[in-house]
Amino acid sequence: MQRIPFFSVISKYDTAIWVRVVGTILTSLAGFMMRPYLVFYLYDKLDGSVFLSMLIVGLQPLCGIFVNLYAGSLSDKYGRKPMMLAALLIQAFAIGGYIFASHVWEFALISIVNGIGHAMYGPAANAQISDVVPEQKRAEVFALLHTALNMGSAFGPLLGLLLFTMNPSIIFLACSVTLVAYAGLVIWKVPETMPIKSEEVLAAAKANKVKIKWSEHKPLLWITFLAMPVSLLYAQVESTFPLHLQQNFENYKSVFATIITFNGCVVIALQLWIAKRTEHVPAYVVVAVSYMLFAVVSIGYGFVPYLAILLFVEFLFTIGEMLNGPHIQKVISVIAPVEHRGLYFSVFGMNWQLSRAIGPVLGGLLFSHYGGKVMFAVVGVILIAAGIAQTRYIRSLNRKQEEPAVDGVLQV
Secondary structure: OOOOHHHHHHOOOOHHHHHHHHHHHHHHHHHHHHHHHHHHHHHHHOOOOHHHHHHHHHHHHHHHHHHHHHHHHHHHHHOHHHHHHHHHHHHHHHHHHHHOOOOHHHHHHHHHHHHHHHHHHHHHHHHHHHHHOOHHHHHHHHHHHHHHHHHHHHHHHHHHHHHHHHOHHHHHHHHHHHHHHHHHHHHHHOOOOOOOOOHHHHHHHHHOOOOOOHHHHHHHHHHHHHHHHHHHHHHHHHOHHHHHHHHHOOOHHHHHHHHHHHHHHHHHHHHHHHHHHHOOOOHHHHHHHHHHHHHHHHHHHHHOOOHHHHHHHHHHHHHHHHHHHHHHHHHHHHHOOHHHHHHHHHHHHHHHHHHHHHHHHHHHHHHHHHOHHHHHHHHHHHHHHHHHHHHHHHHHHHHHHHOOOOOOOOOO
16 A cells, blocks of 8 residues: 555654654744744833843843753753753743733843753754754754744744734743643653763763863864854844834834744745755855855845835845755754764854844944944844855865865764
């Protein structure tokens, strides 16, 4: 009997991957209901203070920076599943707190706790992908998860706009409940995937309890550092961009919701197709194109005054993120030693934490003094410089691979 294509697709990946896909859809739907309007919510609650709003938004990733230093190592030591569960429940508790918060210190505390949970989740979840997915399929799986993420972004903003006008508390409650539901799925269906360490590896670890020599992990550090401008652009989209739209569009909330929804719909339609088409393209080529697209987008965000053209700019942004995300994550998964997968994704994740911590504050200062045009122009210039450097560095790793295995560097 011929197998039905649908079930063929289902059986293509491990159960843990499909739980991640379903959980990502649920949490991104709830998250995109909340995130686009959190800045407006804080702005209103904090008496129209741009600086305080950006500071509160930046506290979450700032706290995550310190947690990230340990989260990956903890997932390598105690397992992926316990870290994912703890992270989801901590985030659920924190987001639920928005319902009751009314003072600056309360919003600050919520951001700190939420930052702890968010930082704990990423390294363990990404290391899980490396545990169960063959190297040649990882870019495809990361693309699948990116598609799932954008299913939430396609519908969440418009639903959030409706609920935000009714009662913002409903949005925070929905996010909290969804995170708890996802945690239940992890308990029920996700096994522990951390590779079992041999007795020799365990003995060596006990005998050599020394700090990691970061000089031996330069590829990870350089790629992480040069990825920061991309996450800096994302940080502005989540913080100052809504306020920039507020100054240039009368119906700014609807414009923002439309842009994010459009982004999500394009990703759903094209992400897996693009992942397939670029699967065998050298990573440095894909990365170069993505950085140049991001630079153009940053300039467009600052200077485009019409929604129709802004949607075209958003289309370029969407293509850029569909190219960049899966391939950069694949690069990290390939260069990471098996025993340090969690640590590698943890360190790489710090580029997001750092940019989202300092980005809203620095962007807020530029925005307050010089306006959105100057701010996005500066980000665009930084993206061009970083894109050139990142492309050259990843290409150099490829060239090393053409020689007999040098320092364990694999093809990326």
